[in-house]
Amino acid sequence: MAGVTLEPTPVSPTPPAPPAQGGCGVRARSGPWVYSAPAILSLATWVYVPMVATGVASLLDWDLITPARYVGVANYRRLLADHDFHRAIWQTGWYVLMMLPLATVVPLALAITLWLRPGRVSSLYRALLFLPVVLAPAANAVSWQFVLNPLQGITNTVLADLGLPGPGWLNDPSWAPVVIVAMTTGKIIGLNTLLFSASLSAIDQSTIEAARVDGATSWEIVRHVIAAQLIRPVALLGLLCVLLAGQWVFTNVALVTQGGPNGATDNVYYRLYTYAFTFFDTGTAAAAAVVITVGVAAGYVLVRLAIGRVRHADAPTAG
Amino acid sequence: MIAVRHVGLRPRVAVAATGRHAAILIVIIGLLFPLFWVAVTSLRPANDLFSTSPIPWPMSVENYRDAIFRFPIGTMLLNTAIMAIAATLLQVTVAIGAAYALVRFRPRWGGAVVLLAGAAVVIPPQMLIIPQFLIASHLGWRDTYLGLIIPQLAACGLPILLLREYLVDIPTSLLEASIMDGARPAETLRLVVLPLLRPALAAVSILVFVNTWNEYLWPTLIAPQVNHTTIQAGLQLLGNQEGPTSGALLAAAMITTLPVLAVYAIASRRITHAFLQSGIK
Amino acid sequence: MTDVMRQPESAARERGRVPTPPAVVAAAPSGGIELRSVRKSFGSTPAVDLPALSVPAGSLTVLVGPSGCGKSTLLRMIAGLETPEAGHIHIDGQDITAARPGERGVAMVFQDFALYPHMTVAANVGFGLVLEAKHAGRGALPRAEISRRVRDVCDLLGLGDKLGRRPRELSGGERQRVALARALVRRKPVLLLDEPLSNLDAGLRAQARAELIRLHREVAGTFVLVTHDQAEALSLGTRVVVLRAGRLEQAGTPEEIWRCPANLFVARFLGSPAMNIVADSRGRLLGWRPADAIALGVTSPPAAPTDAGEVFEGEVDVTEFVGDRRMAHCVGDHGPWSVEFPAATPVAVGQRIRVLVPAGSLHHFDAQTGTRL
Numbered sequence: 023m024a025g026v027t028l029e030p031t032p033v034s035p036t037p038p039a040p041p042a043q044g045g046c047g048v049r050a051r052s053g054p055w056v057y058s059a060p061a062i063l064s065l066a067t068w069v070y071v072p073m074v075a076t077g078v079a080s081l082l083d084w085d086l087i088t089p090a091r092y093v094g095v096a097n098y099r100r101l102l103a104d105h106d107f108h109r110a111i112w113q114t115g116w117y118v119l120m121m122l123p124l125a126t127v128v129p130l131a132l133a134i135t136l137w138l139r140p141g142r143v144s145s146l147y148r149a150l151l152f153l154p155v156v157l158a159p160a161a162n163a164v165s166w167q168f169v170l171n172p173l174q175g176i177t178n179t180v181l182a183d184l185g186l187p188g189p190g191w192l193n194d195p196s197w198a199p200v201v202i203v204a205m206t207t208g209k210i211i212g213l214n215t216l217l218f219s220a221s222l223s224a225i226d227q228s229t230i231e232a233a234r235v236d237g238a239t240s241w242e243i244v245r246h247v248i249a250a251q252l253i254r255p256v257a258l259l260g261l262l263c264v265l266l267a268g269q270w271v272f273t274n275v276a277l278v279t280q281g282g283p284n285g286a287t288d289n290v291y292y293r294l295y296t297y298a299f300t301f302f303d304t305g306t307a308a309a310a311a312v313v314i315t316v317g318v319a320a321g322y323v324l325v326r327l328a329i330g331r332v333r334h335a336d337a338p339t340a341g
Numbered sequence: 342m343i344a345v346r347h348v349g350l351r352p353r354v355a356v357a358a359t360g361r362h363a364a365i366l367i368v369i370i371g372l373l374f375p376l377f378w379v380a381v382t383s384l385r386p387a388n389d390l391f392s393t394s395p396i397p398w399p400m401s402v403e404n405y406r407d408a409i410f411r412f413p414i415g416t417m418l419l420n421t422a423i424m425a426i427a428a429t430l431l432q433v434t435v436a437i438g439a440a441y442a443l444v445r446f447r448p449r450w451g452g453a454v455v456l457l458a459g460a461a462v463v464i465p466p467q468m469l470i471i472p473q474f475l476i477a478s479h480l481g482w483r484d485t486y487l488g489l490i491i492p493q494l495a496a497c498g499l500p501i502l503l504l505r506e507y508l509v510d511i512p513t514s515l516l517e518a519s520i521m522d523g524a525r526p527a528e529t530l531r532l533v534v535l536p537l538l539r540p541a542l543a544a545v546s547i548l549v550f551v552n553t554w555n556e557y558l559w560p561t562l563i564a565p566q567v568n569h570t571t572i573q574a575g576l577q578l579l580g581n582q583e584g585p586t587s588g589a590l591l592a593a594a595m596i597t598t599l600p601v602l603a604v605y606a607i608a609s610r611r612i613t614h615a616f617l618q619s620g621i622k
Numbered sequence: 623m624t625d626v627m628r629q630p631e632s633a634a635r636e637r638g639r640v641p642t643p644p645a646v647v648a649a650a651p652s653g654g655i656e657l658r659s660v661r662k663s664f665g666s667t668p669a670v671d672l673p674a675l676s677v678p679a680g681s682l683t684v685l686v687g688p689s690g691c692g693k694s695t696l697l698r699m700i701a702g703l704e705t706p707e708a709g710h711i712h713i714d715g716q717d718i719t720a721a722r723p724g725e726r727g728v729a730m731v732f733q734d735f736a737l738y739p740h741m742t743v744a745a746n747v748g749f750g751l752v753l754e755a756k757h758a759g760r761g762a763l764p765r766a767e768i769s770r771r772v773r774d775v776c777d778l779l780g781l782g783d784k785l786g787r788r789p790r791e792l793s794g795g796e797r798q799r800v801a802l803a804r805a806l807v808r809r810k811p812v813l814l815l816d817e818p819l820s821n822l823d824a825g826l827r828a829q830a831r832a833e834l835i836r837l838h839r840e841v842a843g844t845f846v847l848v849t850h851d852q853a854e855a856l857s858l859g860t861r862v863v864v865l866r867a868g869r870l871e872q873a874g875t876p877e878e879i880w881r882c883p884a885n886l887f888v889a890r891f892l893g894s895p896a897m898n899i900v901a902d903s904r905g906r907l908l909g910w911r912p913a914d915a916i917a918l919g920v921t922s923p924p925a926a927p928t929d930a931g932e933v934f935e936g937e938v939d940v941t942e943f944v945g946d947r948r949m950a951h952c953v954g955d956h957g958p959w960s961v962e963f964p965a966a967t968p969v970a971v972g973q974r975i976r977v978l979v980p981a982g983s984l985h986h987f988d989a990q991t992g993t994r995l
Contacts, residue, residue, distance in 0.1 A: 053526050054446035058454060061439030061501055068495035069461040072472035079471065086475075132368065135361050143362075149609045150369045156605055156612060157376070157598065158555050160576035164594040165375035167585040168382065174391040174586060176378055183393075208372040213616065220617050269466070273557045277577055294467045299562065304471060311468040318465055514736035517703050522750035522804070523724025523757065532749075536740045 079308035086302055097309035107310065109285055110293040113199065117271055117289055118264050120203045121210060125267070126260030129214035134248060136215075137222045138240050151215050154208025159270070163277035166205050167192065195286035198279055202287050205278070206270045214263055218256060225251055262325060268318075290314050376598070383591040390588050404592035412579055412593055413568050418600075420564075421571040423486060425554040428493035432549050433542065436500035441530050444508040445516055455505065461498035466558065469495060474562050484569040489560060493553060500545050503619055507541035508534065544615035551612070554601070572597045652714050653727065653811030653844030654679035655700060660709035662695055662868075669695045670706075670868045677861070679714070679811075682838045682845040684859035686852055688891070692868035693848045694816060700846065701730050701814050713812060724753075729805035733817040735797045737789040737804075744785040747803045748772045754808070775807040778840070795826045799833075806841060815847040819854065831858060852892050856880065864888050882985075883909075886992035889985060895949065897985070898959035900934070906995065907987040908932065912949065914983035915961040918976040931980040934959060938973045950975070 080097055084090035101107055132151065136144040154162070169175050170191040178188030189197050225248065233243050272291040275281060281288040281296065294314060298307035382390055383404050384397035408414060439458070443451045473492050482488030511534065519529040535542075561574040570578070576594060583590045605612060655677035662670045670692040677683045685693040698704040700711060702723030710719045718726035729750075737746050748768050755763035776782055779799040789797055798818060805813055818834070819827045835858060838845050849855055855862050856876040864871040864879065864887075871891075872884040883889035889897045889909050902908045910932075918933065936954030943949075943965065950969045951960045961977050963969060986995040 054442040054448040054451075057442035057445075057526070057530075058439040058448075060435040061458070061497055062454065064435055064494035064497050065457055065461055067476070068473060068492050069464065069469060069498070070457070072469040072476070072495075073464065075472035075475075076468055128368070132365060135365060139358075139361070147365050147369065149605075149613070150373065151365075152609070152613050152616075153605060154372055155616065156551050156555075156601055158573055158601060159557055160573040161379075161594040161598045162376070164576060164580060164585070164590060165379040167580075168591060169375040169378050171586055176391075176393060179391070179393055211368070211372065216613055216617055266463075272467075276561075277557065291465065291467050295470075295558075298471050307471060311465070311471075315465055315468045318463075322463065512734060512736065514732040514734050515738065518730070518732055518736035518738070518804075519749070520703065520723045521701060521728070521730045522808075523722075523753045524749075528753060533738055 076308045076311050079304050080312050082305045082308075084304040086304055090305075093305065097305040098313070101306055101309045101313065104306075106285065106288070107290075107293055110288045110290045113285075113287070114268070114289040116199060117203060117268075120200070121206070121264050121267055122260065124203070124207050125210050125214055125263045126256055129211050130218050130252070130256055132211070132215045133218035133222055134244055137219060138244075148215070148219065152212040155212040155216075157208070159273045160277060162205060162208070163274060166201065167278060170201060192279055193283055195283050198283060198287045202271060202274050202279065205274045206267060209270050210263060210267055214259060217259060218252070221252055221256075222248065258325065262322070290317075379591050380595055383588065383595045385588075387588040390586065390591075404588035405596070407589035408592040408596060411589055413575075414572075414593055414596055416568055417570060417572045417575040418597065420486075420489070420569065421554060421573070424489040424493075424556075424560070424571055425550050427486070427490045428553045429546055429550045431490065431494060432497045432500050432553075433504075433546050435494065435497050436504050436545070437530075437535075437538075437542075439497075439501045440504035440508050441534060443505055444511075445526060445529065445534075455502070458498035458501040461495065462502070466495075470558065470562065473559075477563055482563065484564045484566050488563040489571065492559065492563070493556070496549070496552065499619060500549055503545050503548075504538070504541065507538055507545075511537055541618075543611065544618050547608070547612055547615040548619050551615075652679050654714055655812060655844065655846070656712040657696075657700075658710045658712070660696075660699065660706045660711060662692075662699060662704060662706050668868045670699065672696070672709075672868075672870055675863065675870060675873065677844060677846055677863075679844055680842060681861045682835070682847065682859055683861045683863060684855040685846065685848045685863050685865060686850065686855035686859075686891075687865035687871070689850055690867070691865040693850075693865050695868075696865070697730075697814050697816055697846060697848045700812070701728055702726055724750075727810050728812040728814055729808050729810040730814040731798075731801045731805045731816065731818045733820060735789075735801040735821065737797060737800055739789050741788070742785065743776070743781060743787050743789070743792070743800050743803075744769070744772055746789070746800055747776060747807050750804065750808045771807055772803075775803045778806075779803050779837075794822050795830060798822060798830060802834075802837065806837075810843070812844045812846065813841075815845060817848055817850070819849070820851075834858060853894060856892065864891065866891075882994065884994055886987045889987070895960055895962070899987075900954065900956045900959055901989065902932075902956070905989055907989050907992075909985035909987060910979040910983050912960045912962040913947075915977035915979050917961070917963060917967065918978055931978050932984060933976055933978050935974065935976045938969055938971050938975060941969055941971060 079090075081092060081094060082090040083093045083096070136148055170177050172178055172188065172190045172193055175191075177191070181188040191201055192198050229247055230243055233247055238246070268289070268291055271289060272295070275287050275289065275292045276295065279287040281292050290310070291314065294307050294310040297303045297310055381395060381397045382392075384400050384402070385392060385404075386399060386401040387403050387407070389399075439454060442448065443454060473495065477483070477488045477492050480487075482491070515533060515537075516529055519533045524532065555573060556571070557573040560571040561577070564570040564574070565578075567575055567578050576590075576597060579590055579593060580587075657672055657675040659674070660670060660672050661668070685696060687693050695704055699706050700713075702718075702721065706719065710717050712718065713727050716727075738749065741749065748771075751763060751768045751771060755765075755768060773782070773785070776785060779802055781796065781799055781803060784792065784796060784800075789800065792800065798821070801818070805815075815834075819830050822830055831854065834845075834847075847858060849858075856879075859876055861873065862876050862879050863873040866887055872879055872888045879888060880892060883892060883897075886899065886907065886909075890899065893911055895912050897909045897911050899907050899909050915934070934954055936952035936959065938950045939953050939958070940951040941948060942951070944962075946965050947962050948965045948967060948969065949960055949962050951958065952975065961975075969975065987993065988995055
């Protein structure tokens with residue numbers, strides 16, 4: 023509690039009192055430092071120093087063992103010419119395209135359906151829909167791998183019984199990214215259904231009742247009352263969620279396919295991880311980190327600008 | 342008016358209602374089927390793993406016995422619990438301090454701290470992971486609890502932002518009243534702020550705990566040994582070692598999931614609420 | 623204006639004493655406050671700028687003014703919740719400008735009462751004492767003494783049977799009394815009250831006003847109260863300080879301020895309905911209160927003008943019924959003015975009336991500066 027002790031009272035009429043700090047309390051200049059020091063130190067040590075270090079490392083040729091050598095932008099030049107990195111960028115775009123409807127349309131439809139008919143059953147549905155969000159990704163990965171096992175898994179067994187050919191799923195380059203997205207879907211749908219439900223319950227119930235009294239059907243209510251109020255937050259949230267879902271995709275790729283088969287499930291995050299911890303090419307990995315962060319930041323800003331121009335009161339954002 | 346519409350149960354309405362239920366159930370089943378199937382399969386005898394019957398009969402706990410005897414599941418669960426609890430306590434404590442400082446003293450640089458905390462939430466972890474790994478390795482923290490726990494402070498941005506939101510909702514006059522009552526800053530925090538913040542602390546702690554419990558990337562890097570790592574990283578090591586169709590692996594996955602399911606069954610409302618609070622700012 | 627403020631404090635005594643002083647009565651009134659060239663601004667707008675102001679010990683001083691006049695800032699500077707940019711604040715001769723809020727001999731009642739929602743009434747009231755005991759070290763203030771003092775002050779305020787309740791289980795009036803009890807229990811020489819009545823229902827407010835006056839008499843400390851309500855200021859205060867835009871307009875007893883408003887602002891601010899201000903033929907401004915006018919030729923028997931005064935003539939535009947009185951808003955030759963008659967007086971819209979304002983009830987102001995002549 024340094025800095026809050028009572029100082030001897032000044033007697034001379036001249037010395038002006040310390041400048042106003044706002045807040046409450048007179049003797050409180052070091053107080054805020056004392057209380058926020060752990061947080062500031064934590065963020066500095068584990069976020070901002072590493073961030074700067076990554077920026078510096080992107081200019082070095084460094085394998086963590088031999089001494090680092092300054093190479094300027096050579097890492098960036100190499101990275102941007104790297105065929106694997108190009109492919110990872112395209113794959114990432116493909117992931118985004120696949121996830122976009124799963125982050126917007128599906129959860130919105132679920133949220134509206136649940137909201138139109140509230141009650142016990144809806145609460146149960148909502149709880150079940152949210153469950154994947156809290157489930158551990160490793161157990162989830164084990165489950166999907168088992169169910170989709172190409173030779174003995176239940177999926178292909180059932181398909182065979184129906185006379186359909188069972189694909190190789192995670193071994194099939196065209197199916198593997200789809201499976202990765204499916205594994206990630208649970209979290210996206212669960213979280214966004216919850217957030218959209220919250221936005222819906224914020225809508226004035228009397229508007230809906232008035233519409234019902236006027237004889238509007240559920241569909242008309244959805245179209246005229248809800249869509250108008252919800253379209254922007256949904257678009258914003260969906261896009262932000264896709265940006266953040268990159269982490270979930272990364273985890274599933276690392277757990278299940280390690281980028282394979284033949285790089286089919288690769289993406290920029292996993293590529294970076296490969297540079298760093300498979301090839302121990304720290305410089306290139308750092309350069310990739312900088313490029314990805316700039317890309318994500320640009321995407322974030324673009325989304326904000328696009329939606330923000332017509333921003334509505336409290337659009338929820340994914341956290 | 343909802344009840345009124347159901348009373349008649351006109352055929353069209355009934356069909357629509359059935360359709361709605363079916364649609365939702367399809368989504369739920371689609372998302373949870375793999376987990377359900379693994380739960381069923383894990384209870385079959387080891388030589389009958391690929392049965393297509395949805396009922397695990399004859400039932401057997403062979404896979405579970407296998408998993409417990411052959412894998413250090415207990416150790417991994419303990420490691421995960423220690424990491425998650427310690428990291429949660431640490432993050433929330435640090436965040437309380439910062440949030441309190443920001444609201445109680447309103448320092449001029451408060452905006453900068455909020456900005457730094459907010460940016461820390463959205464920076465991709467891959468951007469930071471290499472230097473974090475180097476720092477922790479340099480400190481000799483590989484395969485240690487310290488290494489698993491302390492660097493998770495990188496995620497303290499989110500609890501800072503959330504707790505600040507909650508703290509701002511406490512009327513300023515309450516803080517001022519405690520000051521007039523002669524409370525020192527630490528006493529205001531302990532006797533006035535923390536008791537009022539209890540529900541918020543629960544929500545934020547749940548959120549941080551779930552995130553930390555499910556953390557995968559960091560444990561695989563800093564503690565790659567089966568005996569020192571967490572369940573998330575450990576399951577993958579076991580999967581690599583056993584192959585994806587091992588009954589023991591399925592049982593291990595279920596063992597790691599059961600605590601989460603139990604907690605969720607008891608406190609699903611609380612947990613969803615915690616996530617909701619973090620999503621809406 | 624400071625000479626007005628240095629008169630001996632007598633109003634508190636005029637209100638009489640209770641026969642048996644309760645336990646919380648302090649020995650002698652203390653808590654005189656002196657402010658010397660205190661200044662404070664928020665950004666570029668000055669909030670408070672006072673060359674000198676003194677609050678006599680034992681007074682119930684009301685700081686009053688329109689919103690944004692700096693009265694709350696001034697109170698918070700005395701409390702120590704805001705720091706003045708310049709100047710000094712003394713309490714009982716001691717410079718407390720830099721002292722911690724808890725250690726400058728003041729207690730405070732907040733506008734929203736600021737009761738700790740998670741504590742019982744007893745814990746709310748005793749919170750400051752418990753902290754005081756803790757800070758002073760063991761044995762300085764025994765637990766039994768704390769609970770006795772809490773009980774005494776709660777009894778004084780009629781909260782004796784509410785000690786175990788939580789704030790949300792109390793009515794608005796009870797909450798206000800808990801806030802008072804919490805401030806009084808510490809026996810500080812100065813009690814600061816920030817709009818303590820504004821959060822009460824209108825019906826409760828009149829009662830609370832009377833209670834506050836009684837309380838001030840019984841504890842014999844210095845009360846400094848902030849309000850934006852001029853009627854409340856006049857009825858509560860033994861001393862009223864009128865502020866505008868951070869500056870002192872006038873300070874004195876309610877009677878002084880009512881009878882001799884120092885300038886146009888004070889004259890207009892006090893009284894409801896407001897004072898009529900009309901330019902006279904000599905370029906000055908004439909002010910009179912609507913109730914001070916005597917109607918000529920309307921009331922029966924017509925009031926005979928016994929002394930000199932001014933006669934105003936105008937046409938009744940609107941009449942208002944206000945209980946035992948009737949207000950007539952008139953359009954006169956020099957602008958609009960209002961008068962108040964007994965309710966039975968027959969005044970009709972459109973009627974021309976003449977009123978006499980006795981010379982003793984007239985206020986003259988300089989048209990340029992607004993100061994009293």
